[in-house]
Amino acid sequence: MINSNMNRRDVLVLLIDDDEDDFLLISDAVKEAGLSITLLWKSNGEEALGYLKSGARPNLIITDLNMPGMDGREVIKAIKMDDATRAIPVVALTTSDSQEDVRLCYKIGANSYLTKPSSFARLLEIVHIINVYWLKTVQLPQWQEYDDRIKDINS
Numbered sequence: 001m002i003n004s005n006m007n008r009r010d011v012l013v014l015l016i017d018d019d020e021d022d023f024l025l026i027s028d029a030v031k032e033a034g035l036s037i038t039l040l041w042k043s044n045g046e047e048a049l050g051y052l053k054s055g056a057r058p059n060l061i062i063t064d065l066n067m068p069g070m071d072g073r074e075v076i077k078a079i080k081m082d083d084a085t086r087a088i089p090v091v092a093l094t095t096s097d098s099q100e101d102v103r104l105c106y107k108i109g110a111n112s113y114l115t116k117p118s119s120f121a122r123l124l125e126i127v128h129i130i131n132v133y134w135l136k137t138v139q140l141p142q143w144q145e146y147d148d149r150i151k152d153i154n155s
Helices: 020-032 045-053 072-081 099-107 120-137 146-150
Strands: 012-016 038-042 060-063 090-094 112-115
Touching: 012 045, 020 038, 020 120, 038 045, 045 060, 045 072, 060 072, 060 120, 072 090, 072 099, 090 099, 090 120, 099 112, 112 120
Parallel strands: 012 038, 012 060, 060 090, 090 112
Antiparallel strands: none
């Protein structure tokens, strides 16, 4: 059953990754897949948490694990420990395929764990999978009006 309660243009996905090239590749994959979502990029954990502390509530958060400063594990833990953000689904998308990382991410509250692919074709598949599962199938919380969520994206 496909979730019809969420208008596709109302979907806001926060991507946390220190590598701008990865953001651009994911952004290209989203466009090539024909998805009409707003993909917001934050380049580090501190910036992402600041954005969330401002009251922003994306429908989904995708985070890399290996970043300088506050890494993705710390970001996941902080999001899941905060009553205001704990219900936001968090997907770890990382180059690490270490079982230690997988176990730790689920232990601290990650909702999904995916390994970054080495090809653009596989990245398209992953974007499609994320879209079908997280944005079309499951029921996600509706935080506030879309315009309110995205008004400060470029701030």
